[in-house]
Amino acid sequence: MTTAQISPDDSRRGGHTSPLDGSPAPSRDARRNHRSWPERVLGRHPVGILFGLPYAVFIAIIFAYPLVLSVYMSFHRYIFTAPGVGVPRPWVGLDNYRTALSDPLVRQAFLNILIFLVINVPLTVVLSLVLATALNSAIPLRSFFRGAYYVPYVTASVAVVGVWLFLFNTDGLVNRLLGSLAPNPSWLINVHWAMPSIALFVTWKQLGFFILLYLAALQAVPKELYESASVDGASKWRQFRSVTVPGVRHATTLVTLLAIVTGANLFTEPYLLTGGGGPDGKSASPVLVLYQQGIEQNHPDVAAAIGVLLVIGVLVIAGIQQLLERD
Amino acid sequence: MRAATRTIAGGLAALLAVGLSAGCSRVHAVDAATAKDAHGPISIWYSNNAQEVQWGKQLVAQWNQAHPQEKVTGQEIPANKSSEEVIGASIVAGSEPCLIYNTSPASVPTFQAQGGLVALDDFPGAAQYIQTRSGDQAAQYKSPDGKYYQLPWKTNPVMIFYNKKIFAKAGISTTNPPLSTYSQFLDTAKKIVASKAAKYAIYPAPSSEFYQSWYDFYSMYAAESGGSQLITADKAVFADQAGQSVAQFWASLYRQNLAGKEAYNGDSFADGVAAMSIVGPWAIASYKGKVDWGVVPVPTSSGSKVGDDHTFSDAKNVAMYASCKNRATAWDFLKYSTSEQADGTLLSVTGQMPLRQDVLGTYAAFFTKNPGFKTFAAEANRTTEVPNVPNSVEIWQSFRNSWSRSVIFGRSPVTTSLTDSAAAIDKLIRKK
Numbered sequence: 001m002t003t004a005q006i007s008p009d010d011s012r013r014g015g016h017t018s019p020l021d022g023s024p025a026p027s028r029d030a031r032r033n034h035r036s037w038p039e040r041v042l043g044r045h046p047v048g049i050l051f052g053l054p055y056a057v058f059i060a061i062i063f064a065y066p067l068v069l070s071v072y073m074s075f076h077r078y079i080f081t082a083p084g085v086g087v088p089r090p091w092v093g094l095d096n097y098r099t100a101l102s103d104p105l106v107r108q109a110f111l112n113i114l115i116f117l118v119i120n121v122p123l124t125v126v127l128s129l130v131l132a133t134a135l136n137s138a139i140p141l142r143s144f145f146r147g148a149y150y151v152p153y154v155t156a157s158v159a160v161v162g163v164w165l166f167l168f169n170t171d172g173l174v175n176r177l178l179g180s181l182a183p184n185p186s187w188l189i190n191v192h193w194a195m196p197s198i199a200l201f202v203t204w205k206q207l208g209f210f211i212l213l214y215l216a217a218l219q220a221v222p223k224e225l226y227e228s229a230s231v232d233g234a235s236k237w238r239q240f241r242s243v244t245v246p247g248v249r250h251a252t253t254l255v256t257l258l259a260i261v262t263g264a265n266l267f268t269e270p271y272l273l274t275g276g277g278g279p280d281g282k283s284a285s286p287v288l289v290l291y292q293q294g295i296e297q298n299h300p301d302v303a304a305a306i307g308v309l310l311v312i313g314v315l316v317i318a319g320i321q322q323l324l325e326r327d
Numbered sequence: 328m329r330a331a332t333r334t335i336a337g338g339l340a341a342l343l344a345v346g347l348s349a350g351c352s353r354v355h356a357v358d359a360a361t362a363k364d365a366h367g368p369i370s371i372w373y374s375n376n377a378q379e380v381q382w383g384k385q386l387v388a389q390w391n392q393a394h395p396q397e398k399v400t401g402q403e404i405p406a407n408k409s410s411e412e413v414i415g416a417s418i419v420a421g422s423e424p425c426l427i428y429n430t431s432p433a434s435v436p437t438f439q440a441q442g443g444l445v446a447l448d449d450f451p452g453a454a455q456y457i458q459t460r461s462g463d464q465a466a467q468y469k470s471p472d473g474k475y476y477q478l479p480w481k482t483n484p485v486m487i488f489y490n491k492k493i494f495a496k497a498g499i500s501t502t503n504p505p506l507s508t509y510s511q512f513l514d515t516a517k518k519i520v521a522s523k524a525a526k527y528a529i530y531p532a533p534s535s536e537f538y539q540s541w542y543d544f545y546s547m548y549a550a551e552s553g554g555s556q557l558i559t560a561d562k563a564v565f566a567d568q569a570g571q572s573v574a575q576f577w578a579s580l581y582r583q584n585l586a587g588k589e590a591y592n593g594d595s596f597a598d599g600v601a602a603m604s605i606v607g608p609w610a611i612a613s614y615k616g617k618v619d620w621g622v623v624p625v626p627t628s629s630g631s632k633v634g635d636d637h638t639f640s641d642a643k644n645v646a647m648y649a650s651c652k653n654r655a656t657a658w659d660f661l662k663y664s665t666s667e668q669a670d671g672t673l674l675s676v677t678g679q680m681p682l683r684q685d686v687l688g689t690y691a692a693f694f695t696k697n698p699g700f701k702t703f704a705a706e707a708n709r710t711t712e713v714p715n716v717p718n719s720v721e722i723w724q725s726f727r728n729s730w731s732r733s734v735i736f737g738r739s740p741v742t743t744s745l746t747d748s749a750a751a752i753d754k755l756i757r758k759k
Contacts, residue, residue, distance in 0.1 A: 082649045083421040084356020085442030105728065162592045169589050171526075189588050189736070275534030275590040279736045281728065284535075295412055296537065297721040298437045 067311075073304035080300055096305035106306060109277075109284045110313070112195050116285070117263050117317070119199035124259045125252060128207055132214030133244055146215075150208035157205070161272040164201055188274050194283040198269045206262065210255050217251030218244070249325075256321055264314045267291065286310045356421075357652050363449055367653035368398045369660065370424035374410070374643070375403040378612055378677040383428070385672065386664055397656040404429050411437075411720075418443030418648065425651035426661060428480065430644045432468060433538065433713045433720060435477050438646070440717065444476040445647040450658045460665065462684040467556070467712040468644065476646060478661060479682040481673060483607025483641040484706035485546040487529075487626075491619045493602040496524035506603075506623050507630040509576045516585040519602045529580065530587040530601035533735050537724040541713065542605045544730060546639040547573045549711035550627045554637035557726070558714040561756050563749035565726075572628045574741045578734045588735055607641050608678045608703040622702050633705055640710030642682060674700075680707040718755045725751050 042049060074096050076089045100106050135146050152160055167173050168187040175182035183190050187197045225243045234242065245252075266285040270277045277284030286306055294303025373383035380403055387401040404427065407413045411434045417423035418441050430438075438444050447453040454475060458465045461479045468479045491501040497519045505511040516528030531543040545557065552569035564570075580586040587595065596604035597617050604610070605625070614620055624631040625638055645665070651657050663669065670681035671690055678700055680686050687694060687704045694701045713719060726748055733744030 080415070080419045080441060082356070082418045082442040085649075087442075165590060165592045186589065188590070191736075191738070273590065275532070277535055278533065278590075278731060279588075280732045280738050281535075292537075292724060295415065297718070297724065298415065298441065299721070 070304040070307050073301050074308045076301060078301040078304070079298050092301075096301045097309070099302050100305045100309065103289075105281050105284060106286070106289055108281045109286045109289045110309075112281075112283060113264060113266060113285050115195045116199045116202075116266060117260060119196055120203050120263050121256060121259045123199070123203045124206065124210055125255055127203065128210035128255060129214050129245070129248065129252070131207065132211045132218060133240060135211065136215060136218045146211075149211050152205045153208035157268045158272060160205060161201075161269070164273060168197060185279075189279045191279055191282045194274050194279060198266070198273060198283055201269055201273065202263065202266065206259075210259070213251050213255055213258075214248055217248040221247035253322070253325060257318055260317055260321070261314060264310055357650055359445075359649075362652050362654045364655050365653045366397055366656045366659075368400065369426070369651065369653050369657050370400040370402070371426040371428065371660070372402060372404040372424050373428040375406065376609070376677075378609075379428075382673055382676040385676070386669060390660060390663060394656075397653070397659070399656075399660055414438065414443075415441070418650075421650050423648040423650050425653065425657040426645055426647055428643070428645050428664070430477055430646040431538075432477060432642055432644055432715065433723065435468075435470065435644075435646065436715060436717050436719045439470060439476050443649050445649060445651065445654060446474040446476055447478060447647060447658070447661075448474045450654075453658070456662065460683045462708070464640075464682065464708070464710065464712075467640075468642075468715065470715055471717070477644040478646070478665060479642060480644045480665060481642065481677075481679045482682045482707055482710050483609055483643075483679055484703050484710050485542060485605055485607055485625065485639045485641055486703060486706065487623050488596065488604045488606045488610055488614070488618075488620050489623065490525070490596065490599065490602050491621055493519065493524045493599065494621075497522040497602070501621060504621070504623065506626055507632070509572070509626055509628050511630075512626045513576070513579055513583075513585070516580060517583070520585055525599060525602040527587045527595070527601045528585045529603040529605070530591060530595035531605055532591075533586075533588050533731070534590060535727055535731055537720050537727050540723060540727050540730055541639050541641065543577060544573060544726075544734075545711070545713070546605060546625045547576070547627070549637040549639055550625050550631060552637075554709060554711050556711055556714045558716055558722070558752070558756060561716070563752040563756070566745040566749040570745055571742060574730075574734050574745055576626075576628075578737065578741050581735050582737060608680060608700055611678050611699055622699075624702075624706065633702055636706070637709045637711050638706055640682075640712045642710070642712060644682075680704055682707075684708070716756060718758055722752050722755050725755060 038046070075091060075093065077092050077095075078089050079087060081087055131149065135142060135149075139145070165172075165188070168175075170186040172186070175186060183193050187193045221244065225247070226239055229239045229243055265287055267287040270283045270285050270288050274283040277288050287310070290303045290306045290310075293306065294300045371383075371387070373379050383401045383403075387399050390399050402424075404410050405413050410427075410429050411431055414423060414427060414430070414434070415437065418438060423443065435444070447457065457468075457475050457478055461468075465475075465479055468475060468477055470476050487506060489504060489506070494501045494504055499505070499515055499518060505515050519525050519528045532539050548557075548565060548570055549555070551573055552567070555564060555569065557563065557565050577586070581588060587601065591600065595601040596606075597614060610620075624633055624636045627636065645661055647654065647657050647661065665681070665683075667683075667689065670683055671693070673679060673681055674686070674690055675693055678697075680703060683689070686707050687701070694704060713723070716722070729744050729748035729751070733739045733741045
């Protein structure tokens with residue numbers, strides 16, 4: 001009785017014997033060679049592509065095409081025109097980037113957003129994790145607090161900004177409570193405090209969403225780990241450090257990334273809270289400047305350069321964060 | 328390999344979809360030569376304030392009754408942060424209507440550069456019609472190529488509204504308040520704040536939008552300089568003595584906390600937070616029943632007088648847009664809507680001044696019946712417009728940034744800030 005010899009290589013690639021006659025089954029390459037070309041291109045279940053296609057088209061139209069177009073615009077002289085109006089759009093190399101970076105307001109805006117991220121991102125991660133942990137345990141009025149933290153997130157920025165203006169203006173509640181300790185000029189018109197105030201505002205407004213992400217992640221942390229830690233005599237703080245934090249690591253990555261991306265896209269808050277990036281541009285964000293240049297002044301080429309720089313900046317920060325996390 | 332093939336196939340399919348959707352949505356340009364003489368239905372946009380909507384609906388209904396073959400469809404301009412953004416986006420999309428009765432003169436150079444406007448001079452007798460209707464003021468609305476891409480329609484001469492109740496509380500005359508010169512204005516402002524009759528004397532928006540300086544700076548610069556524009560003969564002129572005086576005046580108000588520096592969520596004048604406001608005649612209807620107001624011209628260093636000073640026009644004009652297929656009808660409707668009769672309706676319904684010669688004399692009956700508007704009408708023939716130059720919005724943004732830094736927040740000396748700003752704007756004028 002002879003047995004078919006299966007080379008280790010075939011085995012590794014999934015080669016196996018036929019269950020009926022014991023003869024070697026055709027290898028994957030052999031099977032592929034016998035398929036028709038539509039099957040080779042579209043796979044054995046082309047209907048899957050149909051299901052996936054709408055989202056692929058959505059991504060292509062809403063994200064990929066504008067991104068590619070903005071990179072194109074950033075290297076050309078470009079203005080928005082009416083249909084059929086032919087204007088030359090010559091290649092200008094890095095001119096738009098030079099124009100953008102030589103504008104003190106643009107440089108200030110990038111510095112501002114860095115200050116914003118340094119305050120907002122760590123604060124968001126820490127507060128949302130701590131609050132989610134608290135809301136995940138058996139505390140009185142748990143459902144109420146869960147809802148309460150989410151309210152600012154779903155409330156229109158315009159309305160919430162009104163409340164903060166009331167709280168943080170010169171005669172606002174915060175300054176009244178602080179008395180002589182209140183900064184002069186007040187928070188939102190103070191060159192040192194305007195951007196940190198916005199960072200605090202955004203942290204508070206978005207906290208509900210990030211708490212929700214952490215709450216979902218906390219459900220996946222096995223209860224047994226806490227029980228074991230407890231049996232081993234670990235304090236609550238130790239359990240938090242050694243069980244909760246590692247247990248929600250992937251959520252932390254997501255929260256950090258989302259906080260960086262949404263923070264880098266800051267627009268509404270400086271537009272409304274500090275009168276369009278005041279005082280003296282100290283709370284202007286790159287997206288606010290981009291809007292002024294691209295939409296108001298019809299310089300979409302320079303605006304595109306600012307946008308590309310912003311994307312690169314976010315990718316670099318996110319990359320560094322990923323590297324640090326991996327280590 | 329197979330995965331890569333499939334990814335490429337998916338990518339190609341997506342690209343095909345993008346191409347197809349772009350192809351389907353491509354808008355073809357209107358043939359200008361054919362459109363110029365074409366009659367037929369048109370659409371128009373007007374402003375979304377209640378009075379102008381009423382005026383627009385009334386006018387459209389009247390026209391449609393008389394011209395059933397050339398039906399006009401009117402609608403409010405779609406809501407957005409500003410009308411200019413909506414118009415700019417619709418030009419690019421090729422979806423703008425034939426006429427927009429809310430075209431800001433500052434945006435005309437941009438719309439023109441986009442190829443979004445029709446030169447009205449293309450229609451026989453158009454230039455003459457515009458000049459006869461608006462007189463010498465029409466020249467301010469000519470583009471650098473010598474053509475009219477906008478019909479000067481209505482003006483809102485900017486003046487100072489004051490709250491009589493607050494003035495009375497501060498012990499200031501409510502019939503003849505001392506607000507004519509800068510020193511009088513400052514003294515009055517100090518009295519208001521010191522008496523705690525109001526938190527601030529005046530509260531122009533301290534925000535960074537490019538157009539905010541039209542109200543705080545430009546109205547007073549026009550008055551102080553005798554009607555000079557920001558730019559004359561392709562040169563920024565506002566750093567002159569007149570500009571310096573105006574800037575120093577405002578810097579004093581801010582330095583002494585007589586004017587608010589923070590964003591205000593609401594209407595500071597209606598709420599009684601500020602005793603004065605810089606407004607046009609539209610404010611009469613807006614503050615009716617809310618504030619017992621009085622009105623005076625903007626101050627000058629040597630003293631202002633009703634009917635003797637210049638101010639910022641705050642005009643809104645009508646422009647014809649490139650997507651219009653029936654331009655002959657659009658031009659006919661444009662003339663119809665700016666006739667003496669239609670302008671009279673505009674005045675009586677909205678209280679805004681038609682940008683035509685001798686408004687006071689032409690509509691004497693209206694002003695006898697509504698004396699509150701007389702003061703504004705007296706200023707209407709001496710209004711100064713924003714300069715019609717390329718990069719207009721960028722120029723005003725540059726000015727605003729400099730104004731915020733030096734005048735509002737006191738972070739750089741006013742004198743050098745104005746000269747530096749003028750130098751920066753000179754560069755923008757030359758920028759192609």
